[in-house]
Amino acid sequence: MLMFSNNQKISVRQLKRLLVMDWIGKISLLLPRFIVQSSGKDLILSLILGVGITAVYTCIVCYLSRYITRSFGGYVELRLGRASAFALCLVYWSYMFVNLLYITRVFGAVTRQYMLPELSENIPCILMLLGGFYASMDPKERRGRIAEVLYPFVLIPLLILLVIASFGVQSEYFTYESANFNAVTMKQSFQVFTAFGGVSLILFEAPFIQKSGMRLRTTLKGLMITAIGIGAAILIGIGSFGDQGMKALRWPVVTLMSNVDIPGGFLQRFDILFLALLLMSFFVAASTGIFYLNLIFKEMFKQPEEKHYHLLMLILSIAGVLWCKNVEIAQQLFLTVNCYLLIPIMAVFTVIFAILEWEKRRRSK
DSSP states (O other): OOOOOOSSOBOHHHHHHHHHHHHHHHHHHHGGGGGGGSOHHHHHHHHHHHHHHHHHHHHHHHHHHTTOSSOHHHHHHHHHOHHHHHHHHHHHHHHHHHHHHHHHHHHHHHHHHHTOTTSOTHHHHHHHHHHHHHHHSSSTTHHHHHHHHHHHHHHHHHHHHHHHHHTTOOGGGOOSOOOOOSHHHHHHHHHHHHHTGGGGGHHHHGGGBSOGGGHHHHHHHHHHHHHHHHHHHHHHHHHHHHHHHHHHOSSHHHHHHHTOOOGGGTTTTHHHHHHHHHHHHHHHHHHHHHHHHHHHHHHHHTOOOOHHHHHHHHHHHHHHHHHSOSHHHHHHHIIIIIIIIIHHHHHHHHHHHHHHHHHHHHHHO
């Protein structure tokens, strides 16, 4: 039985489930598209390296979050001044806005291609944002409650799917050649790291998380669950379709689901059922996006908690999605703006602040 609190905080268990639900849908559909540049084994190597980099960065983020008691914007303002705090908050806000555009367009494209081909892509996009808007409103722990409920309905079918799909793997698709460690592998490792770049936003949510001492372990658990699930799906996809087949597919993970044959003829439309459950994780991701847009906006402009600011974030999100006409534009925007500009800025400042805090504590001993 689930027990929910009303203390404007989320538990570390809910934090883990929020992270997994936020990551697993987006990353499972994003990462396989990197395979067009390399072989499947190189992508797995990139995934391992990228997750390793993310784990180290997560340790840095969680270390810094221990010293944020009220707000990250206020923390930065005390150290760098009002103008610098505004600029850095604008970087985080822009990252989340572009991320929200991308996941919303992915949701619309997948829904139209596999479930409702006669429907305009904009309709599921707007419905997703409306659902995310509702889930992101006060109380702040509402997002945690929704993730708590949806988590087993997404993860358990995923596990069942992977087990059944593994029986269709063809060994001839796996060669004994070693993966190549080259410039492409390094680039893809960086892209994997940027796919998990949202871990930086824990700095803004730190004041709302219970049991702050367990923050690091919980976040790393969420990272490992996501990485193992996506890594297994990619491996099974390579074993089912081969490298060239994976490169030819637009959404290889979704195609893998549609090819699963349930023993005994039971649930022949399991692919649609699971796809619907997977897409539910996008509603959690949308709620996270709108929540952070509103939270960071208030820290940028020193605004109190007002519902009309929340509504403004929804309107801006819908306008952005309508401007970003398709998923190809959204993906290019995500790679160009988030991966190669905003996430490096966020990471550099996080590392600098963590080093300064460590040096400050060392000198005070």
